[in-house]
Amino acid sequence: MDNPDFIIIGAGSSGCVLAERLSASGRYKVLVLEAGGDDRRFFVQMPLGYGKTFFDPKVNWMYRAEPDPGLAGNVDHWPRGRVLGGSSSINAMVWMRGHRADFDDWRDAGNPGWGSDEMWDAFRAVECAVIGDDSHRGRTGPLNLFVPGKTVHPLTRKWFEAAHAIGLPLNPDFNSESQDGVGLLEFTIHKGRRLSAARAFLRPAMKRPNLRVITGAHVTGLAFDGNRVTGVTYKRSGQTVTVTAGREVIMSGGSVNSPQLLQLSGIGPAEHLKSLGIEVRLDNSNVGRNLQDHVGTNYTYRANCPTINQQLGSWWGKLSAGLHYLLLRDGPLSVSLNQAGGFIRTDPGRTRPNMQLYFQAISTVIPRPGERPILNPDPWPGFSIGWSNCRPKSRGEIMIRSADPFDAPRITPNALSHEDDVAEMLATGKLIRQMAAAKPMADHIEAELLPGPGITDDQAMIDDIRRRSGTVYHPVSTCRMGPDAAHAVVDSRLRVHGIEGLRVVDCSVFPNIMAGNTNAAAIATGWRAAELVLQDAG
Structure with missing residues (x-):
């Protein structure tokens, strides 16, 4: 041109x-x-x-x-x-x-x-949402949004019940007035395609x-x-x-x-x-x-019931899921891994949530160098509950x-370099264990795999958070x-x-x-x- x-x-x-x-x-x-x-x-x-x-x-x-140093000296993939x-x-x-x-x-x-009124107008202009109130959500924008229905794994509903048992509400729309609570996420997916x-x-x-x-x-x-x-x-x-x-x-x-x-x-x-x-x-x-940048980690559990691991863990499972996707644009390949999530306040005195939660009915404990193994999960049933900080005080540079x-430029995140960020991550790790111990979630857990039942005192939990945390790509x-x-x-x-x-x-x-x-x-x-x-x- x-x-x-x-x-x-x-x-x-x-x-x-x-x-x-x-x-x-x-x-x-x-x-x-x-x-x-x-x-x-x-x-x-x-x-x-x-x-x-x-x-x-x-x-x-x-x-x-x-x-x-904040991630135990690890080199993070960006x-x-x-x-x-x-x-x-x-x-x-x-x-x-x-x-x-x-x-x-x-x-x-x-x-x-650049306040919320102007940005909310922009969000409404681009969205074509299927949930929420008309006063908050866009219905005619070019970006069709999807909320998983029948593809949601049954364990997700159990997680909602456990979260409710420890005092977290069910949130039907994180993109309206309130973020607090747990619920299904919205995705930029339309008719089974990104x-x-x-x-x-x-x-x-x-x-x-x-x-x-x-x-x-x-x-x-x-x-x-x-x-x-x-x-x-x-x-x-x-x-x-x-x-x-x-x-x-x-x-x-x-x-x-x-x-x-x-x-x-x-x-x-x-x-x-x-x-x-x-x-x-x-x-x-x-x-x-x-x-x-948001920094996240997760706790992973071995389940006593089938998870997505059993759907994608074998060659015949992959074949079935692949054919299902190609023919119907449906099934586990047609959605994201974290189908549900939420927001919490580590201190009830906060004016807004400061931590984000993630739930995935799949586990990837076994390391596979050079691969993000979500298409090759663990050979046993498992799931993870993850979390990340919403407003980190740590600052890095590029x-x-x-x-x-x-x-390539030099990326220096300085993750978890501020003590308040570490304290928030620790507090949320303790809350995750409360969720896992609450019914009906506890009824479906065979064992905690990561970090494991031996990691209990604050310093051990912080050391684990540093070793296993990383960017959530924001x-x-x-x-x-x-x-x-x-x-x-x-x-x-x-x-x-x-x-x-x-x-x-x-x-x-x-x-x-x-x-x-x-x-x-x-x-x-x-x-x-x-x-x-x-x-x-x-």
Whole structure:
């Protein structure tokens, strides 16, 4: 495409929405550059296929974090989508808005237009939900949402009863007014197929003549005229191409790749950039910093009744499930692993939940190097109850290692480095055991496998949490939004402070992480940002 008005770097969750909204009027030419390839792959489209894409470099950046003291020195695997749809093409598909107060926190931090009212409008605009109240949920948006019914394993209902026995209510809709309690989750699945941002937004828009999408285009740097970004340079099939934007360049690479490209282009911590021989265009120490992420772990039990292990644990079980999926788009392969979850407060005095729960009627205790074994579970019946923190106080950073744009950045999560995060994880571990000991859950447990009945005192439980915890793949805030360049990277209209013609639109701009999975907020951010871009374009 010659002379595009807008260049969008990255066809991830936010980028796909932007491309659809900016091209909808037909007034502007939009070019999308995606480093990855096509999303029309079987294991991308099959919901439980994320067990395969978790370690597939064809669709996954396959990042690895630095050894983390907070995780007992472990090196955490950081999958990020390298494909049309970005991480919405390889994630667990949970649709979770977050708590309303989280977005009011964004607004109150000096970001007008990003409070819960505006974000709830964006969520309603994109959703086509089948549950909840009409006053809260969208019914006509392009993103069809699915709640599992007959595919829910019977143990899930037993877990609900056990949770109720210890005082947790049943929540029919986590995306309305209240998050407290346990219940079934919503998923971006439609008719048995993953409904990524690419399928819901980008592919319909690609029929328009004013939108062009180029895959395999790895953006290596930004082009400048003074302090204004005029275009980008990318490499594709060994060729270097420079393209100019008539109006703006919009970075939608996500919390890893957006700060990486800013730093490669000379926007970031000056001393770090100088040490790598990069010319400093704008000294902003916030680029790549303030990294926040949810950290999770689980307790695993051997059951005395069949679980999904028995459905997928043998070759004939896999064959049956595969045929069932191919013929009917149904069965265990047509849904996510965590079909239920919830939110709790570790302290009743808290104004909102601070921990998220997960239930899965499957166990994967046996390690399988290089594989996420959800398609190859343990040979015995088992299940897991997991949890993660909603608002961690620990902070990390993402910094480039060199001036080479093909060199993966250094990811330093600093997980569980704040004592309050550790205390929350410990308190929730104790609550999980209360759930497991409550009827009727206790009637279906043969033994606790992980961490095991010998891990009982606080220090032993904390040591286990550090050894077995890891990211739940929700990194945010590495280009965070705020009114002051001394503490932020972009302003409330997502324009990079001190640079003209450049915005960042993805989860890296979140001022703070929210309670719950981050993909819904990334999609809503793309929708909200498109409104701002179009307003500014007149």
